[in-house]
Amino acid sequence: MKVDYFAGGALLTAPAMFDGVIDGVADIGYSHVYYTAGRMPITEVAGLPLGYPSAWVAAQALNDFTDQFKPSDWDKVKVLWMNTSTPSGISTSKKAVRKLEDLKGLTIRAPGLAGDVIKALGGTPAPTPMPEVYDAISKGVIDGEASNFETLRTFKFAEVVKYETSVWQITNPYPFYLVMNQNSYAKLPPDIKGIFDKLVGEYKERSILMWNSVDFVGKAYGVEKGVEFIELSADEVAKFKAAVEPVIDNYVKGMVAKGYTEAEVKGWISFMRERIDFWTAKQIAWRIPSAAGPPEVKPEALIK
Template sequence: MLAHPWAPGPPMRVVAGAAPSERKGRCGMTIRSEGAALHGRRRWPSSGIAVLLTGVVVAAMLLARPALAAEVTLKIHHFLPADAAVPSEFIGPWARKVEAASNGRIAFAIHPDMELGGHPPALLDQLADGTADIVYAVPSYSPGRFPRTEALEMPFLPASAEVTSRAAWDFFKAHLGEEYADYKIIAINVHGPGRIHVKGKGVSSLEDLEGLKLRGPTGMVNALMVKLGAIAVGMPVSDVMPALEKGLVEGTLAPWEIIGTLGIIDAVDAHTEFSGERGLYTVPLVFAMRRERFEALPKDLQAVIEANSGADVSADIGRIMDEADRRAKSRAQDRGDTFITLNAAETNRWKAAAASVVTAWEKDMAARGIDGAALTKAARDLVAKYAGTHSD
């Protein structure tokens, strides 16, 4: 099996504070040494003792030297727990890879779970005010600010997260340059197709949505839920668990990965999926740096980050999310949860009802001077291109 491109490098650990047995490495990260102990009473020849003592003296001299400081330390801020799939399998390994490629001239301080303060919708603004240098954020948590990006949220658009993330990068390059002019977009990905996860017996038909209080992640998804008869409650995914516990919502729309990460999977009973080649919806996320901060770096360090950006990086985040989806779904199966897959006829009823949401969005974009119909078609065509299937 080939190692994926973000495989961890040397055994370095990022820790909150350095214990007495730790030291600072060239990358600005704390290095914890875990040397092996000598066991037994082996008799060493005098030449061996001399070599051993020489090694100890050299090691002591090296440890006594001041650590080489990085030229720049970049703060990465995001809204996910540190042990979630993307932080642990992408953000951390990506940072180590960039540190190594820069020969220690770039270091990173990674702050998970909104550790630097604020709420997830504020992440992109934190690039401007200097709170963070790089963020992993959901653009649509700021309604209307990134309108063209919303084309990636159309109902029944997504294939797998990996496929759709590769399509999202192409869509960004072709259509979103103006929208993200103030940012250096390192990657743009989507999560796996969203499902409906609820307490109780589950959603088996459109009629089951009537009056159901469901959390939706974005304005587009909430508009879809209202059209389909649900009571949509918008909130970031980090707020879902408390909302379920307080009875503010009866379920949520989300991919498998995040409900497993945040424990939501333990608060719901039933899960609804759809027939066909496309999922109900997805949401784009960006791994972004303030452009001014990026351009202030020396050219060769810009090149290091550039070499670790783009379509393959975006697709790899999607792959990580797909794999995390499978793990979380398996966990729900092991629990004995209820699984509902709507058949083709019922899925087509949902698609027909959702069509007016797309039409309304395209009209709204036209009023803003944006060709929404062209964007919708471009997004669907790109997903079809990489999925190897037809465009719905």
């Protein structure tokens, strides 16, 4: 099979990716659900501030959810796999976030549900496109951004921010999807389809582990550039958790308004919480390191 690869934005922009795959502009496309906020409402449960220690845990939980509930969000495409970014932190340029009150008055780049979380924490969300964030921070248009350690390196944010606060306990990762046009998949010969399906399974796990590894590179670059990494105290974690509960409540209300039952939506959330706990225990038991998360998954603990 010959595959023609187009870099991001060359064939389709991220916001146009989903419809572009449905319409056959691209056979396969990769993007995340917040670029079309509200378009995949069931899957957005994975973006609620439930607290994820790593991309590995978040992605495993998201794939379990997709397999279990088969969201109608994806009825028009062939889902190859789902993965997520690593836990989002809060990067700021001038004012450190050490307690909940520190977010008051700060404008933080955060789209979709991530923006709802920032607002609940007392900040002002801005839907600034990622390629524009560096300049927006350097010029003082925004005070920082909410994303993972990886962006400190890939987008050079470590050059314009001074502080990185880890908030994995209430974080909401960015759910990503790799989808294929249904007709393009159906036209594959049976033998090629079998090889394709096998490789998708293999590379799904590679993709999930990749997100864990890139955070280490981003954090190292941040340290090199003098970024201060901040961990919240236990008291502050409790305050942050209480502050974001309305985001979860509002999601439930919004989905009920769309015609789902309250019990059904709360069942999705309970399932995700259970899967987070399950996969966190597996991450610790299998000694899979991550740059964020509880002490048990930090590299310094795993090498003992």
